[in-house]
Amino acid sequence: KAGVTQTPxxxxxxxxxxxxxxxxxxxxxxxxxxxxxxxxxxxxFLFEYFSETQRNKGNFPGRFSGRQFSNSRSEMNVSTLExxxxxxxxxxxSLVLAGSDTQYFGPGTRLTVL
Amino acid sequence: GxxxxxxxxxxxxxxxxxxxxxxxxxxSASDYFIWYxxxxxxxxxxxxxxxxxxxKRQGQRVTVLxxxxxxxLSLQIAATQPGDSAVYFCEGSPGRRALxxxxxxxxxVQP
Numbered sequence: 103k104a105g106v107t108q109t110p111x112x113x114x115x116x117x118x119x120x121x122x123x124x125x126x127x128x129x130x131x132x133x134x135x136x137x138x139x140x141x142x143x144x145x146x147f148l149f150e151y152f153s154e155t156q157r158n159k160g161n162f163p164g165r166f167s168g169r170q171f172s173n174s175r176s177e178m179n180v181s182t183l184e185x186x187x188x189x190x191x192x193x194x195x196s197l198v199l200a201g202s203d204t205q206y207f208g209p210g211t212r213l214t215v216l
Numbered sequence: 217g218x219x220x221x222x223x224x225x226x227x228x229x230x231x232x233x234x235x236x237x238x239x240x241x242x243x244s245a246s247d248y249f250i251w252y253x254x255x256x257x258x259x260x261x262x263x264x265x266x267x268x269x270x271x272k273r274q275g276q277r278v279t280v281l282x283x284x285x286x287x288x289l290s291l292q293i294a295a296t297q298p299g300d301s302a303v304y305f306c307e308g309s310p311g312r313r314a315l316x317x318x319x320x321x322x323x324x325v326q327p
Contacts, residue, residue: 106259145260145305145317192259207259 127195246308
Protein backbone atom coordinates (compact mmCIF):
# COMPACT_ATOMS: atom_id res chain seq x y z
CA LYS A 103 0.00 0.00 0.00
CA ALA A 104 1.42 3.38 -0.99
CA GLY A 105 2.23 5.84 1.78
CA VAL A 106 1.22 9.45 2.16
CA THR A 107 2.40 11.54 -0.75
CA GLN A 108 2.91 15.28 -0.87
CA THR A 109 3.49 17.57 -3.81
CA PRO A 110 5.53 19.47 -4.55
CA UNK A 111 8.50 18.40 -2.43
CA UNK A 112 10.23 21.76 -2.71
CA UNK A 113 8.88 25.22 -3.38
CA UNK A 114 10.36 28.70 -3.49
CA UNK A 115 8.11 31.73 -3.30
CA UNK A 116 8.47 35.43 -2.57
CA UNK A 117 6.77 37.47 0.11
CA UNK A 118 3.19 38.37 -0.67
CA UNK A 119 2.58 35.41 -2.97
CA UNK A 120 0.25 32.57 -2.19
CA UNK A 121 0.93 28.85 -2.32
CA UNK A 122 -1.07 25.62 -2.49
CA UNK A 123 0.29 22.34 -1.21
CA UNK A 124 -1.23 18.96 -1.92
CA UNK A 125 -1.49 15.77 0.11
CA UNK A 126 -2.73 12.34 -0.91
CA UNK A 127 -3.45 10.12 2.10
CA UNK A 128 -2.99 6.40 2.34
CA UNK A 129 -5.76 4.63 0.48
CA UNK A 130 -8.76 4.20 2.75
CA UNK A 131 -7.67 6.86 5.23
CA UNK A 132 -10.23 9.55 5.78
CA UNK A 133 -8.45 11.92 8.13
CA UNK A 134 -5.78 14.31 6.94
CA UNK A 135 -3.88 16.66 9.22
CA UNK A 136 -1.38 19.34 8.40
CA UNK A 137 1.64 20.40 10.45
CA UNK A 138 4.28 23.09 10.15
CA UNK A 139 7.81 22.19 11.18
CA UNK A 140 10.51 24.76 11.84
CA UNK A 141 13.80 24.49 13.76
CA UNK A 142 12.69 27.06 16.30
CA UNK A 143 9.09 26.01 16.92
CA UNK A 144 9.27 22.31 16.23
CA UNK A 145 6.21 20.56 14.84
CA UNK A 146 2.99 22.52 15.15
CA PHE A 147 -0.52 21.43 14.29
CA LEU A 148 -2.33 23.45 11.65
CA PHE A 149 -5.65 21.68 11.08
CA GLU A 150 -7.35 18.36 10.51
CA TYR A 151 -9.90 17.37 7.92
CA PHE A 152 -12.21 14.39 8.03
CA SER A 153 -14.91 13.64 5.49
CA GLU A 154 -14.33 16.99 3.80
CA THR A 155 -14.92 18.92 7.02
CA GLN A 156 -12.39 20.73 9.18
CA ARG A 157 -12.57 19.03 12.58
CA ASN A 158 -9.70 20.61 14.49
CA LYS A 159 -7.68 23.74 14.09
CA GLY A 160 -4.40 24.90 15.57
CA ASN A 161 -3.33 28.38 16.48
CA PHE A 162 -2.44 29.80 13.08
CA PRO A 163 -3.68 32.98 11.35
CA GLY A 164 -6.43 32.92 8.76
CA ARG A 165 -3.85 33.11 5.97
CA PHE A 166 -3.53 29.37 6.45
CA SER A 167 -6.47 27.43 5.09
CA GLY A 168 -7.21 24.01 3.77
CA ARG A 169 -9.77 21.76 2.25
CA GLN A 170 -10.42 18.11 1.67
CA PHE A 171 -11.97 16.49 -1.36
CA SER A 172 -14.36 13.58 -1.59
CA ASN A 173 -11.48 11.21 -2.33
CA SER A 174 -9.82 12.37 0.94
CA ARG A 175 -7.05 14.21 -0.85
CA SER A 176 -6.31 17.51 0.82
CA GLU A 177 -4.85 20.84 -0.10
CA MET A 178 -3.40 23.53 2.09
CA ASN A 179 -3.21 27.16 1.05
CA VAL A 180 -1.13 29.96 2.49
CA SER A 181 -1.90 33.47 1.27
CA THR A 182 0.20 36.61 1.53
CA LEU A 183 3.34 34.69 2.33
CA GLU A 184 5.71 35.99 4.98
CA UNK A 185 9.36 35.14 5.53
CA UNK A 186 8.40 33.30 8.70
CA UNK A 187 6.27 30.88 6.71
CA UNK A 188 9.42 29.19 5.48
CA UNK A 189 9.13 25.69 6.89
CA UNK A 190 8.60 22.04 6.21
CA UNK A 191 4.89 21.39 5.84
CA UNK A 192 3.88 17.87 6.76
CA UNK A 193 0.69 16.06 6.05
CA UNK A 194 -0.43 13.03 8.03
CA UNK A 195 -3.28 10.65 7.42
CA SER A 196 -5.13 8.24 9.64
CA LEU A 197 -7.91 5.78 9.11
CA VAL A 198 -10.39 7.51 11.32
CA LEU A 199 -10.73 10.77 13.19
CA ALA A 200 -8.01 12.05 15.46
CA GLY A 201 -7.83 10.49 18.87
CA SER A 202 -8.41 6.93 17.82
CA ASP A 203 -5.79 5.95 15.27
CA THR A 204 -2.13 6.18 14.42
CA GLN A 205 -1.01 8.92 12.07
CA TYR A 206 1.22 8.29 9.08
CA PHE A 207 3.26 11.21 7.84
CA GLY A 208 4.26 12.13 4.32
CA PRO A 209 7.77 13.35 3.41
CA GLY A 210 6.71 16.99 3.55
CA THR A 211 6.91 20.03 1.30
CA ARG A 212 9.86 22.31 1.97
CA LEU A 213 8.65 25.89 1.43
CA THR A 214 11.16 28.72 1.21
CA VAL A 215 9.89 32.29 1.20
CA LEU A 216 12.32 34.90 -0.09
CA GLY B 217 -3.49 23.77 26.60
CA UNK B 218 -0.79 22.49 24.35
CA UNK B 219 2.14 20.63 25.76
CA UNK B 220 5.67 20.61 24.51
CA UNK B 221 8.21 17.92 25.10
CA UNK B 222 11.55 19.15 26.35
CA UNK B 223 14.61 17.38 25.01
CA UNK B 224 18.35 17.41 25.10
CA UNK B 225 19.47 18.45 21.64
CA UNK B 226 21.86 15.60 20.75
CA UNK B 227 22.67 12.13 22.05
CA UNK B 228 25.65 10.23 20.69
CA UNK B 229 26.00 6.48 21.24
CA UNK B 230 28.15 3.65 19.95
CA UNK B 231 26.64 1.09 17.62
CA UNK B 232 25.45 -1.86 19.64
CA UNK B 233 24.98 0.09 22.85
CA UNK B 234 21.59 0.80 24.37
CA UNK B 235 20.20 4.32 23.96
CA UNK B 236 17.98 6.19 26.37
CA UNK B 237 16.19 9.29 25.16
CA UNK B 238 14.48 11.33 27.83
CA UNK B 239 11.60 13.74 27.65
CA UNK B 240 9.70 15.90 30.11
CA UNK B 241 6.11 16.80 29.37
CA UNK B 242 3.82 19.45 30.79
CA UNK B 243 0.26 18.37 29.96
CA SER B 244 -0.97 16.30 32.89
CA ALA B 245 -4.26 15.63 31.10
CA SER B 246 -2.62 13.53 28.40
CA ASP B 247 -4.15 10.12 27.80
CA TYR B 248 -1.44 8.93 25.47
CA PHE B 249 2.24 9.57 25.18
CA ILE B 250 3.75 9.10 21.79
CA TRP B 251 7.23 8.72 20.39
CA TYR B 252 8.00 9.57 16.79
CA UNK B 253 11.21 9.14 14.82
CA UNK B 254 12.15 11.48 12.01
CA UNK B 255 14.98 10.62 9.66
CA UNK B 256 16.59 13.24 7.50
CA UNK B 257 14.38 14.17 4.56
CA UNK B 258 11.43 12.18 5.81
CA UNK B 259 8.30 12.81 7.80
CA UNK B 260 7.92 11.63 11.41
CA UNK B 261 7.31 7.94 11.85
CA UNK B 262 5.29 6.53 14.75
CA UNK B 263 7.42 4.33 16.99
CA UNK B 264 5.42 3.49 20.06
CA UNK B 265 2.89 4.96 22.40
CA UNK B 266 1.80 4.33 25.95
CA UNK B 267 -1.40 4.98 27.82
CA UNK B 268 -1.32 7.15 30.90
CA UNK B 269 -2.43 4.20 33.05
CA UNK B 270 0.70 2.23 32.15
CA UNK B 271 4.27 2.59 33.38
CA LYS B 272 6.03 0.58 30.72
CA ARG B 273 5.45 -0.73 27.25
CA GLN B 274 7.74 -2.75 25.06
CA GLY B 275 7.98 -2.94 21.31
CA GLN B 276 10.54 -4.36 18.96
CA ARG B 277 13.90 -3.24 20.41
CA VAL B 278 12.20 -0.26 22.05
CA THR B 279 10.78 0.27 25.51
CA VAL B 280 8.93 3.32 26.72
CA LEU B 281 8.81 4.19 30.41
CA UNK B 282 6.38 6.66 31.88
CA UNK B 283 6.77 8.37 35.24
CA UNK B 284 3.69 10.50 35.79
CA UNK B 285 4.86 11.68 39.19
CA UNK B 286 7.67 13.71 37.68
CA UNK B 287 6.09 14.00 34.20
CA UNK B 288 8.92 12.16 32.58
CA LEU B 289 8.97 9.87 29.58
CA SER B 290 11.87 7.86 28.24
CA LEU B 291 12.51 5.78 25.15
CA GLN B 292 15.02 2.97 25.40
CA ILE B 293 16.47 1.50 22.22
CA ALA B 294 18.30 -1.79 22.58
CA ALA B 295 21.39 -2.59 20.52
CA THR B 296 21.34 0.74 18.70
CA GLN B 297 21.96 0.50 14.97
CA PRO B 298 23.06 3.09 12.40
CA GLY B 299 19.50 3.09 11.06
CA ASP B 300 18.34 4.42 14.42
CA SER B 301 20.08 7.73 13.74
CA ALA B 302 17.29 10.29 13.60
CA VAL B 303 15.49 12.95 15.58
CA TYR B 304 13.12 11.58 18.21
CA PHE B 305 10.07 13.47 19.43
CA CYS B 306 7.88 12.79 22.40
CA GLU B 307 4.48 14.25 23.12
CA GLY B 308 1.45 13.80 25.26
CA SER B 309 -1.97 13.95 23.74
CA PRO B 310 -5.57 13.88 24.98
CA GLY B 311 -6.15 11.26 22.33
CA ARG B 312 -3.67 9.54 20.06
CA ARG B 313 -3.15 12.78 18.19
CA ALA B 314 -0.14 14.85 19.08
CA LEU B 315 -0.85 18.49 18.43
CA UNK B 316 2.57 19.86 19.21
CA UNK B 317 6.00 18.45 19.62
CA UNK B 318 9.23 19.85 20.98
CA UNK B 319 12.32 20.29 18.86
CA UNK B 320 13.31 16.70 19.55
CA UNK B 321 16.48 14.85 20.41
CA UNK B 322 18.95 13.98 17.70
CA UNK B 323 20.36 10.49 18.13
CA UNK B 324 23.72 9.94 16.48
CA VAL B 325 24.99 6.36 16.25
CA GLN B 326 28.74 6.09 15.98
CA PRO B 327 30.15 3.03 14.15
